[in-house]
Amino acid sequence: MTTEKKNFMRTILIFLVYLCYTNLFVGFFDLIGFADSLIATFIADLIFFLLIVIVYRDKIHESFVAFCKNYSWKKKLGTVFMGVAIIFGINILGGMITEALFPNQNMNDDNTNAIYELASISTFYTIFKTLIFSSIAEVLVFHQSIRDVLKNHNVLFVLIAGLIYGLMNIAYSDLSMISVLDFIRCFLFSVVISWIYLKHDDNIFLIMLIKFVYTLIPLTILLAELGG
Amino acid sequence: MVDLEKWMNVLAVVQKPAEGSKNMNTVIIIGVIVVILVVISTIFSNKRK
Numbered sequence: 001m002t003t004e005k006k007n008f009m010r011t012i013l014i015f016l017v018y019l020c021y022t023n024l025f026v027g028f029f030d031l032i033g034f035a036d037s038l039i040a041t042f043i044a045d046l047i048f049f050l051l052i053v054i055v056y057r058d059k060i061h062e063s064f065v066a067f068c069k070n071y072s073w074k075k076k077l078g079t080v081f082m083g084v085a086i087i088f089g090i091n092i093l094g095g096m097i098t099e100a101l102f103p104n105q106n107m108n109d110d111n112t113n114a115i116y117e118l119a120s121i122s123t124f125y126t127i128f129k130t131l132i133f134s135s136i137a138e139v140l141v142f143h144q145s146i147r148d149v150l151k152n153h154n155v156l157f158v159l160i161a162g163l164i165y166g167l168m169n170i171a172y173s174d175l176s177m178i179s180v181l182d183f184i185r186c187f188l189f190s191v192v193i194s195w196i197y198l199k200h201d202d203n204i205f206l207i208m209l210i211k212f213v214y215t216l217i218p219l220t221i222l223l224a225e226l227g228g
Numbered sequence: 229m230v231d232l233e234k235w236m237n238v239l240a241v242v243q244k245p246a247e248g249s250k251n252m253n254t255v256i257i258i259g260v261i262v263v264i265l266v267v268i269s270t271i272f273s274n275k276r277k
Binding site: 114129150170174215218219 | 239240242243251254255259261262263265266269270272273274
């Protein structure tokens with residue numbers, strides 16, 4: 001089997017597993033009489049996380065080494081903070097547009113609301129899901145796996161990764177006009193991440209770090225609100 | 229008045245509900261679209277090489 005075919009099979013398999021694993025695990029735990037669906041979901045996320053890290057361990061290691069060797073401290077900090085600032089800029093711009101179009105509504109997207117709900121039940125799982133899972137596993141699924149099949153087509157990679165990330169972010173929410181705006185916001189988020197990724201020689205570790213730092217801010221606000 | 233502060237709360241994470249989605253049909257349709265997108269873009273990319 002050629003490398004291209006292998007990458008294609010791997011990407012398709014990753015997406016199929018990503019789309020089904022939560023339901024499969026919760027269903028299986030339900031079948032064996034384990035009623036706590038939250039723990040079942042956590043175990044499912046943990047297993048998926050470990051598997052995807054194992055699958056991409058060489059790529060993660062290679063980009064980590066490149067990040068340490070090729071970047072000065074100033075460049076490291078500058079790149080990460082520039083990425084985080086652009087993402088915040090997009091969120092705030094998206095928020096302004098949404099609020100102008102739909103005034104007096106709860107503007108948090110359904111994913112953020114679901115995390116707020118989760119945080120009131122389990123702080124540990126919330127931290128794992130937002131900081132670790134989203135920064136590592138989601139970046140591997142939505143960027144690295146797509147890049148593997150679109151290696152020589154930068155524009156197509158940016159568009160497809162953005163479309164898929166946007167679609168997956170609204171898949172589990174109640175679809176409405178606000179979902180369309182959520183989709184656009186997530187699409188732009190992914191475009192920025194993909195653009196930084198391409199600008200820095202496909203360095204997956206760098207965008208993991210940017211997503212980690214970005215997520216740290218809303219997560220801190222969330223935990224502070226719960227603590228208060 | 230636009231409240232910029234609340235947009236600092238937006239988390240970039242796909243959270244799947246433990247009890248399953250409110251609308252599984254949407255998830256299935258989007259899942260199929262996602263897989264089709266990957267397949268079509270790969271085919272397109274290989275043809276343009």
